[in-house]
Every structure is written in C-alpha cells, then in structure tokens.
Amino acid sequence: EVQLVESGGGLLKPGGSLRLSCAASGFPFDNAWMSWVRQAPGKGLEWVGRIKSKADSGTTDYAAPVKGRFTISRDDSKHTLYLQMNSLKTEDTAVYYCTTLYPTSSSSAYYGYWGQGTLVTVSS
Amino acid sequence: SYVLTQPPSVSVAPGTTATITCGGNNIGGKSVHWYQQKPGQAPVLVIYYDSGRPSGIPDRFSGSNSGNTATLTISRVEAGDEADYYCQVWDSNSDHVVFGGGTKLTVL
Numbered sequence: 001e002v003q004l005v006e007s008g009g010g011l012l013k014p015g016g017s018l019r020l021s022c023a024a025s026g027f028p029f030d031n032a033w034m035s036w037v038r039q040a041p042g043k044g045l046e047w048v049g050r051i052k053s054k055a056d057s058g059t060t061d062y063a064a065p066v067k068g069r070f071t072i073s074r075d076d077s078k079h080t081l082y083l084q085m086n087s088l089k090t091e092d093t094a095v096y097y098c099t100t101l102y103p104t105s106s107s108s109a110y111y112g113y114w115g116q117g118t119l120v121t122v123s124s
Numbered sequence: 125s126y127v128l129t130q131p132p133s134v135s136v137a138p139g140t141t142a143t144i145t146c147g148g149n150n151i152g153g154k155s156v157h158w159y160q161q162k163p164g165q166a167p168v169l170v171i172y173y174d175s176g177r178p179s180g181i182p183d184r185f186s187g188s189n190s191g192n193t194a195t196l197t198i199s200r201v202e203a204g205d206e207a208d209y210y211c212q213v214w215d216s217n218s219d220h221v222v223f224g225g226g227t228k229l230t231v232l
Contacts, residue, residue: 044208044224044226045159045223047221047222050221097166097167107214107216107221109214110169110212111159112169112172114167114168115166
C-alpha cells in the first residue's frame with residue numbers, strides 16, 4: 001500500500017525557515033517523481049514544485065511564488081522527500097501536501113497518491 | 125503562464141447529472157486530470173488522462189476534453205459526491221503543473 005506521511009508543519013513568524021518531510025512507503029521511491037502541492041485556507045490547490053528521480057536527472061522545478069525561497073530535495077536511502085522553506089511570508093500559510101507521479105515518470109501525468117498534509121502557519 | 129478556468133460552483137439535485145467545466149487555451153491538446161476533495165481531506169484522483177477512471181471510482185464519473193474545454197461529468201449524482209473538484213494539466217511551455225481554481229459541487 002502506498003503511503004505518504006508529511007511532518008514538520010507549525011507556526012512561525014515571517015522571515016523564518018522550516019523544513020517539511022514526507023516519508024514514503026509502498027512503492028519504489030527512488031524511481032518516483034515527487035511533488036509538493038499546497039492549499040491556503042479556504043483556497044484552491046497550488047503546485048509548489050517537483051523533483052525528478054535521480055535516474056531522470058534529479059532536477060527540480062518550482063512555481064514562481066516560491067522560486068528562490070523553497071528547495072525540494074530527496075534522500076532515497078531514507079525514502080524521504082523534503083521541502084526547505086526560507087524567507088517565509090504570511091501568504092505561504094497553507095496545508096502542504098506531498099504527492100507523487102508514481103507509477104509514471106512523465107511531466108504530463110497525474111497525482112495518484114497524496115499524503116494527509118501538514119499545516120504551515122506564518123504569522124506575526 | 126497557462127490558466128485553467130472553472131466555475132466556482134455547480135448545484136444539482138440528487139439523481140441528476142452534474143457537469144463541471146475546465147477552460148484553457150487549446151486544452152484539448154493537453155492531458156487533463158480531475159481530483160475530488162472533501163472538507164478536511166486530501167485530494168483524490170477521479171479522472172486521469174482526460175477520460176480514464178482509476179480503480180474504485182464509480183462509472184458515474186466520466187471525462188472528456190476537446191477544443192478549449194475539458195469536462196467532468198457526474199451522472200446520477202449522490203449526496204456523497206458533494207465536494208470540491210479540481211482540474212489539472214501540465215504546461216509544457218513552463219514545465220509547470222497547473223490547477224484550476226476549483227468548483228464546489230453542491231447536491232441540493
């Protein structure tokens with residue numbers, strides 16, 4: 001059974017930093033393209049970014065609002081995905097979901113599995 | 125950047141058909157995926173690659189995509205279908221994933 005479990009959310013002040021983790025199991029994590037998607041309170045889904053598998057270059061891409069502030073990384077040995085968030089703003093307040101393009105490795109594919117999400121609140 | 129436009133809300137009576145649209149420039153040339161999200165829960169894939177249906181999703185859910193509009197159709201709507209629905213595509217120009225703004229389906 002595929003499982004994605006996020007952790008690391010919390011309350012912090014503008015300008016702060018936070019690292020989210022996503023523990024994956026039930027599928028070949030090292031071959032999977034992984035993404036973060038967020039949802040501000042009462043708002044829609046917003047793509048944050050993606051990391052490809054190392055076999056497919058391991059490159060990352062980010063949405064414009066977070067580019068230069070957020071970094072996605074992965075530790076295949078620990079089956080864990082990370083989201084390092086720096087210079088946080090109040091508008092980054094959201095539930096952050098970990099999701100995967102597994103079983104495909106294609107940019108145009110769908111997100112078949114999602115974690116339960118972790119809440120990040122940025123407030124002074 | 126590529127924009128997907130969904131109606132904010134759709135309301136239907138139980139047993140009728142709900143149609144949720146997703147508009148985008150030449151969206152018919154892209155692969156569209158649809159997600160259902162109930163309050164407090166993570167999104168669930170209901171349609172992939174325009175019209176594919178994941179295992180466990182009732183055949184009351186169907187999808188189509190042509191021209192500038194993709195459509196999610198829910199037949200014989202049930203109270204349990206009440207949720208937010210999002211369309212999603214990949215924009216090849218930016219290499220970014222794009223979600224529509226979401227449509228709240230209300231079952232009267």
